[in-house]
Amino acid sequence: MIVKIKNLTKKFYIGGSFFTALDNISLEIKNGEFLGLVGASGSGKTTLLNIIGGLDSPTSGEISVLNQFMNTTSHTERALIRRKNMGFIFQSYNLLPVYSVYENVELPLILNNIDKKSRRQKVLEAIDAVGLSDKINSRPNQLSGGQCQRTAIARAIVHKPALVLADEPTANLDSENSHLIMEIMKKLNTNYNTSFIFATHDEKIMGYLKRMIHIEDGKIFKDEKIKL
Amino acid sequence: MFNFLYKGLIRDRSRSFFPVIIITLIVTIIIFFSGFLNGVYNSLFLNTALVNSGHVKIVTFLYNEEHQLLPNDFALLDIDKKISDLEKKYDDYFWTPRITFAGLLDVPDDNGETKSQSPTIGLGIDFLSNDSEQFKIWDLKNKLVNGRLIDKSNEILISQELSNRLNLKENEIVTFIGSTMYGGFTTFNFIVSGIFDLNIGPIAKDMILVDLKGARVALDMDNAASEIFGYDKELLFNNDKTVELRNNFNFENQNSLDEFRPIMLALRDSNQMGTLVDFSDAIILIILTVFLIVVTLVLWNMGIMSGLRRYGEIGMRLAIGETKNHVFKSMILESIIIGTLGSFFGTILGISITRYFENIGIDYSKGIDSLSSSNFAMPNVFYPQVTSELFYIGFIPGILATVLGTMLAGRAIYKREMSQLFKELEV
Numbered sequence: 001m002i003v004k005i006k007n008l009t010k011k012f013y014i015g016g017s018f019f020t021a022l023d024n025i026s027l028e029i030k031n032g033e034f035l036g037l038v039g040a041s042g043s044g045k046t047t048l049l050n051i052i053g054g055l056d057s058p059t060s061g062e063i064s065v066l067n068q069f070m071n072t073t074s075h076t077e078r079a080l081i082r083r084k085n086m087g088f089i090f091q092s093y094n095l096l097p098v099y100s101v102y103e104n105v106e107l108p109l110i111l112n113n114i115d116k117k118s119r120r121q122k123v124l125e126a127i128d129a130v131g132l133s134d135k136i137n138s139r140p141n142q143l144s145g146g147q148c149q150r151t152a153i154a155r156a157i158v159h160k161p162a163l164v165l166a167d168e169p170t171a172n173l174d175s176e177n178s179h180l181i182m183e184i185m186k187k188l189n190t191n192y193n194t195s196f197i198f199a200t201h202d203e204k205i206m207g208y209l210k211r212m213i214h215i216e217d218g219k220i221f222k223d224e225k226i227k228l
Numbered sequence: 229m230f231n232f233l234y235k236g237l238i239r240d241r242s243r244s245f246f247p248v249i250i251i252t253l254i255v256t257i258i259i260f261f262s263g264f265l266n267g268v269y270n271s272l273f274l275n276t277a278l279v280n281s282g283h284v285k286i287v288t289f290l291y292n293e294e295h296q297l298l299p300n301d302f303a304l305l306d307i308d309k310k311i312s313d314l315e316k317k318y319d320d321y322f323w324t325p326r327i328t329f330a331g332l333l334d335v336p337d338d339n340g341e342t343k344s345q346s347p348t349i350g351l352g353i354d355f356l357s358n359d360s361e362q363f364k365i366w367d368l369k370n371k372l373v374n375g376r377l378i379d380k381s382n383e384i385l386i387s388q389e390l391s392n393r394l395n396l397k398e399n400e401i402v403t404f405i406g407s408t409m410y411g412g413f414t415t416f417n418f419i420v421s422g423i424f425d426l427n428i429g430p431i432a433k434d435m436i437l438v439d440l441k442g443a444r445v446a447l448d449m450d451n452a453a454s455e456i457f458g459y460d461k462e463l464l465f466n467n468d469k470t471v472e473l474r475n476n477f478n479f480e481n482q483n484s485l486d487e488f489r490p491i492m493l494a495l496r497d498s499n500q501m502g503t504l505v506d507f508s509d510a511i512i513l514i515i516l517t518v519f520l521i522v523v524t525l526v527l528w529n530m531g532i533m534s535g536l537r538r539y540g541e542i543g544m545r546l547a548i549g550e551t552k553n554h555v556f557k558s559m560i561l562e563s564i565i566i567g568t569l570g571s572f573f574g575t576i577l578g579i580s581i582t583r584y585f586e587n588i589g590i591d592y593s594k595g596i597d598s599l600s601s602s603n604f605a606m607p608n609v610f611y612p613q614v615t616s617e618l619f620y621i622g623f624i625p626g627i628l629a630t631v632l633g634t635m636l637a638g639r640a641i642y643k644r645e646m647s648q649l650f651k652e653l654e655v
Contacts, residue, residue: 053547075551076551076552076553079546079549079552080549081549082547082548082549087548088547088548090544090547092540096541096544097240098239099235103232103235106232107548108549111229111548111550155548
């Protein structure tokens with residue numbers, strides 16, 4: 001089990017009262033899943049993704065990710081879990097503009113203290129996997145939106161994480177690029193058995209998901225396994 | 229990781245080149261401004277010290293009591309021994325005798341009759357001794373309008389205003405009419421070797437400069453002097469140091485009832501100079517403090533803006549597993565590098581500019597000429613001064629403010645919950 005959540009609640013203190021973003025959620029995600037947290041804006045899907053990624057703590061309930069009980073881990077311990085075992089993909093790519101594609105993808109390996117020779121091999125492999133070998137020395141401002149997101153995917157998977165968390169990865173992309181991105185991630189899921197969790201409300205990508213967890217007003221109202 | 233961040237710093241001109249340029253410019257301004265204030269301060273007091281007071285001076289108790297009358301009958305005696313003792317005891321100062329005297333300067337015509345006449349104040353200065361540096365300190369070579377420096381004890385230099393009034397030219401003979409140290413009437417013929425303009429305003433308008441030996445002969449003051457002037461060997465005026473020296477010297481003679489006992493006066497003890505010294509100290513401190521605060525705020529703000537601009541990058545780095553501590557430390561390290569480089573270049577540039585103006589000066593003669601006071605030796609040209617503090621003063625705002633600004637921008641990393649931080653970091 002890669003993620004195990006039991007009776008999880010998250011409340012935010014806003015304007016003098018508490019707003020319940022997640023309400024008593026229980027959920028299990030197995031290794032190798034290709035799963036979407038689906039719901040409208042404000043439904044709580046990004047909050048759940050953040051808690052799974054250790055970027056936020058639950059108000060109550062239990063969560064363990066990659067067999068680590070996240071309720072009691074420190075910020076530093078969670079950073080180490082993310083560094084070793086997780087990859088992040090963001091809606092706005094968040095590539096570092098002064099670095100090349102190669103250098104952007106290299107960053108997680110540097111953080112993991114991988115030696116230079118191994119780094120090069122892994123970076124080239126990741127870039128090849130997203131089909132950007134011809135753009136290796138390009139800077140983000142020389143790339144299209146789709147190419148930027150492919151670079152971000154390469155960065156997310158370069159250290160072979162067990163889990164990739166993607167928050168609206170296709171929201172800024174046109175239809176063609178959205179499908180291309182999803183194809184790449186599906187292939188990585190199949191080839192490396194990497195688990196993917198998406199937070200999305202983009203209809204275009206729903207067809208690729210093997211499992212959809214529908215969230216509304218902080219509650220899971222439907223957990224749908226899809227046979228492709 | 230350091231190499232990776234360093235590479236980014238070099239490539240991103242808005243993070244490296246432009247902040248370094250801004251810090252360099254601000255530090256340059258700080259250095260020059262401080263040097264200028266130091267120079268003005270020292271110029272004001274150096275001219276006063278040269279003409280009136282030394283940084284410290286020694287006179288007899290009675291001479292001090294009636295100093296406005298220039299009472300050479302209360303002069304110091306046995307000067308050679310006194311100076312030798314002072315040089316041994318206070319070796320960070322150099323000591324030189326001075327005779328200050330007043331009288332009439334008479335210009336005779338071809339028949340020996342008075343052609344013109346004027347009251348004068350004369351300074352007998354030890355110009356012609358082998359080890360004397362008085363010409364250099366007074367910078368008389370550059371202040372000569374006509375003629376040459378004196379090289380004989382019966383020659384004098386005369387101020388431009390006085391020479392104009394008496395219609396005097398170099399090589400003419402003038403007669404000094406006054407009284408000796410013993411109260412007798414004296415006349416003495418001097419040859420005018422040159423005409424000077426000290427650029428110190430009205431105080432020099434009736435001035436003649438004579439070698440000490442000539443003054444001694446004219447006033448019958450063998451091995452005597454009105455005063456012994458002491459100057460810091462670097463010619464830098466330090467009020468606290470002179471006061472301490474004065475207190476120590478006078479403490480040794482405090483129990484003597486001898487009216488001819490030597491007493492030491494600091495520059496601030498001269499006519500109303502204490503108030504001016506304190507006022508100058510306070511003004512310079514206030515100006516520098518306000519200026520430092522302003523530039524600190526500017527650089528602080530720059531540090532904040534630089535940090536805020538990188539919130540997206542910081543959010544991504546935290547997400548991929550960099551710890552808060554590491555991100556924060558790398559930001560601080562970066563600001564230290566930028567601040568140090570900017571401060572270093574700013575200090576070099578600032579000191580170079582200050583050094584340039586230290587040599588050529590900044591001419592304020594029109595403003596100074598409008599002052600009519602004759603109590604204070606105002607320079608017409610201010611020379612900024614490179615002092616030791618200029619080598620480090622720019623690093624205070626240059627590094628400190630930049631780092632503080634970055635720390636303030638990075639504060640969010642520590643103060644916010646990660647999810648809240650992520651919203652702020654636009655991830």
